Amino acid sequence: MGKTLFDKIWDSHVVKSIDDGPNVLYIDRHFIHEVTSPQAFAGIKERGGKVARPDQVVATPDHNIPTIDQHLTIQDELSRLQVETLKKNCEENGITMYGLNHPYNGIVHVVGPELGITQPGMTMVCGDSHTSTHGAFGSIAFGIGTSEVEMALATQCIMQPKPKSMRINIEGELANGVTSKDIILYIIAQISTGGGTGYFVEFAGSAIRSLSMEARMTICNMSIEMGARGGMIAPDETTYEYIKGREFAPKAEKWDKAVAYWKSLCTDDDAVFDKELNYKASDIEPMITYGTNPGMGAKVNSNIPTLDSIEDSSKNTFQKSMDYMGFAAGDKLEGKAIDYVFVGSCTNGRIEDLRQFAAAVKGKKKADSVTAWIVPGSKQVEKQALAEGIKEELEAAGFELRQPGCSACLAMNDDKIPEGKYAVSTSNRNFEGRQGPGSRTLLASPLTAAAAAVTGTIADPRTIFNL
Amino acid sequence: MSIEKFVTVQTTVVPLPIENVDTDQIIPARFLKATTKEGFGDNLFYDWRYEKSGEPKADFVLNNDKYSGSVLVAGKNFGSGSSREHAAWAIAGYGFKAVVSSFFADIFRGNALNNGVLPVIVSEAFLAGLFKSIDADPKAELKIDLQAQTITNVSTGEFESFEINSYKKDCLLNGLDDIDYLLSLKDEIAAYEKQAVKF
Numbered sequence: 001m002g003k004t005l006f007d008k009i010w011d012s013h014v015v016k017s018i019d020d021g022p023n024v025l026y027i028d029r030h031f032i033h034e035v036t037s038p039q040a041f042a043g044i045k046e047r048g049g050k051v052a053r054p055d056q057v058v059a060t061p062d063h064n065i066p067t068i069d070q071h072l073t074i075q076d077e078l079s080r081l082q083v084e085t086l087k088k089n090c091e092e093n094g095i096t097m098y099g100l101n102h103p104y105n106g107i108v109h110v111v112g113p114e115l116g117i118t119q120p121g122m123t124m125v126c127g128d129s130h131t132s133t134h135g136a137f138g139s140i141a142f143g144i145g146t147s148e149v150e151m152a153l154a155t156q157c158i159m160q161p162k163p164k165s166m167r168i169n170i171e172g173e174l175a176n177g178v179t180s181k182d183i184i185l186y187i188i189a190q191i192s193t194g195g196g197t198g199y200f201v202e203f204a205g206s207a208i209r210s211l212s213m214e215a216r217m218t219i220c221n222m223s224i225e226m227g228a229r230g231g232m233i234a235p236d237e238t239t240y241e242y243i244k245g246r247e248f249a250p251k252a253e254k255w256d257k258a259v260a261y262w263k264s265l266c267t268d269d270d271a272v273f274d275k276e277l278n279y280k281a282s283d284i285e286p287m288i289t290y291g292t293n294p295g296m297g298a299k300v301n302s303n304i305p306t307l308d309s310i311e312d313s314s315k316n317t318f319q320k321s322m323d324y325m326g327f328a329a330g331d332k333l334e335g336k337a338i339d340y341v342f343v344g345s346c347t348n349g350r351i352e353d354l355r356q357f358a359a360a361v362k363g364k365k366k367a368d369s370v371t372a373w374i375v376p377g378s379k380q381v382e383k384q385a386l387a388e389g390i391k392e393e394l395e396a397a398g399f400e401l402r403q404p405g406c407s408a409c410l411a412m413n414d415d416k417i418p419e420g421k422y423a424v425s426t427s428n429r430n431f432e433g434r435q436g437p438g439s440r441t442l443l444a445s446p447l448t449a450a451a452a453a454v455t456g457t458i459a460d461p462r463t464i465f466n467l
Numbered sequence: 468m469s470i471e472k473f474v475t476v477q478t479t480v481v482p483l484p485i486e487n488v489d490t491d492q493i494i495p496a497r498f499l500k501a502t503t504k505e506g507f508g509d510n511l512f513y514d515w516r517y518e519k520s521g522e523p524k525a526d527f528v529l530n531n532d533k534y535s536g537s538v539l540v541a542g543k544n545f546g547s548g549s550s551r552e553h554a555a556w557a558i559a560g561y562g563f564k565a566v567v568s569s570f571f572a573d574i575f576r577g578n579a580l581n582n583g584v585l586p587v588i589v590s591e592a593f594l595a596g597l598f599k600s601i602d603a604d605p606k607a608e609l610k611i612d613l614q615a616q617t618i619t620n621v622s623t624g625e626f627e628s629f630e631i632n633s634y635k636k637d638c639l640l641n642g643l644d645d646i647d648y649l650l651s652l653k654d655e656i657a658a659y660e661k662q663a664v665k666f
């Protein structure tokens with residue numbers, strides 16, 4: 001029987017397998033940031049050990065950093081302490097860190113790919129669930145807890161049971177105004193936030209193949225929102241093209257060797273998955289979430305489900321969510337007033353997302369009732385946005401480009417949505433309080449966010465922008 | 468370093484019959500700024516547990532004297548969302564030894580195990596029965612025997628066996644952690660690296 005892409009990479013990284021237990025898995029690249037690493041470094045120190053392979057670890061502070069005035073010291077004392085602790089730990093252990101104001105600083109999952117650190121066939125971890133983003137390159141990448149960060153720092157290995165395999169095929173062509181964010185929101189709405197639990201997912205099919213690397217990353221990024229351990233997409237010409245020439249990409253004859261190896265990274269025709277799902281691209285329309293988990297999503301031009309369509313055992317939880325959102329079951333989504341728009345995060349903070357948003361709002365004006373935060377995912381994205389004139393385009397439409405970081409995605413810095421306010425957000429989580437205590441998040445694509453930004457309401461980008 | 472050994476518990480429980488409890492609820496992001504593992508228990512379920520003024524919310528279960536015990540019983544899909552181990556530290560820090568649900572998110576489950584907190588997966592029917600027993604009597608007890616891999620609703624006598632791989636079971640029973648084990652594999656890891664694909 002043939003092997004899946006996942007099997008090929010996983011099996012070649014098993015250092016040891018324990019009977020009725022986890023595998024000892026070798027990790028090629030380990031990303032760290034300020035929030036989930038301090039306790040891991042402290043643990044290593046306590047044991048009297050040291051970081052095993054500092055060359056395979058890369059650090060960038062992102063969660064806590066401000067998105068204005070980055071040249072000043074961080075005002076919040078605890079945030080500053082975390083960022084300084086990361087710096088100190090990296091210095092003590094010989095780990096490369098792209099600190100605040102470094103030209104390579106940014107959200108860890110934006111930085112890895114754009115520097116060419118992320119490559120097909122690798123195993124990659126980070127103490128952050130959206131590490132799944134890197135799977136877009138045909139690598140096995142997943143989020144880990146701090147105990148595992150400590151394991152990976154101390155031994156370059158972690159212990160994991162091998163997950164089950166799932167393939168999700170999406171065939172056909174996406175309609176205008178429909179983006180990869182809509183694909184993933186659609187899938188999560190179909191299978192729920194627990195539908196992928198226990199699985200590692202390969203995304204395949206003609207609709208996936210036609211996507212850019214940026215768009216693929218958005219899909220793999222949110223595979224965690226369906227509960228999956230991670231998502232991946234087999235590498236192809238689009239992948240090689242993206243990696244080629246980047247700072248840490250293999251060069252010269254190494255490049256040829258690498259591509260030859262990467263070409264072997266695909267699922268064999270006769271490989272069997274534990275589960276397989278099929279969707280048609282033509283069924284997918286612009287999506288938005290209306291509840292307090294990413295599975296509570298609907299077509300932007302539809303209604304919130306009615307209470308009788310919800311299973312009895314889930315009715316309480318559903319109602320609690322509606323109360324929090326200030327919505328009622330059955331409500332029409334289009335036309336509801338919103339207060340904030342956030343474009344950014346490791347889901348949709350890449351250059352393509354900014355381009356898409358800027359192109360959509362060009363010639364229009366931000367609605368007066370809307371506060372908008374447009375936050376590039378990294379310094380490099382910011383630089384490119386400046387070079388391409390995106391900043392001016394945004395400003396002409398009444399928007400301001402902030403400095404890079406996680407920002408309002410999880411509101412650990414000052415970018416918090418106030419209590420009770422509605423934010424159409426291109427990030428990945430709409431949990432209660434995710435964007436600040438009492439904040440109400442509606443997840444959507446950059447295009448749907450643009451439609452909300454210029455109308456001040458939930459709106460269908462196809463109608464607003466004549467797509 | 469090691470984790471606390473898991474011994475058989477028989478205890479009253481804290482019920483949280485809500486589905487999809489995510490890690491942002493277990494420990495909101497603004498409490499993740501610490502650089503040590505201490506003190507997270509005080510902020511467990513903070514936004515559900517406290518008013519903005521800091522006053523405890525009377526209707527939240529942790530503030531209700533009727534309920535106590537070292538096991539949390541929660542609705543399905545517990546711990547979804549972020550990989551923050553702070554969620555497991557908060558649960559352990561509060562004093563919970565185990566969490567019972569019909570479904571757990573993967574990363575949370577691993578993080579809990581790495582901190583000596585046992586996630587016990589039960590059937591939907593068993594979970595519903597448990598919530599019913601607690602409803603009828605807040606002092607209803609639950610017994611978890613890790614060695615035998617059984618969980619018993621003491622009020623009704625109903626019991627189920629639960630799954631855990633023998634490696635993790637052994638770690639919990641003996642208070643061992645993965646890091647010591649991995650450190651002992653130094654030579655095997657070095658041998659692996661010699662034959663690995665590199666460019």
Ligand code: SF4
Pocket residue numbers: 062063107108109128130345346347405406409410427428
């Ligand atoms: S942008 Fe959001 S999801 Fe991504 S790493 Fe930062 S906090 Fe996590």
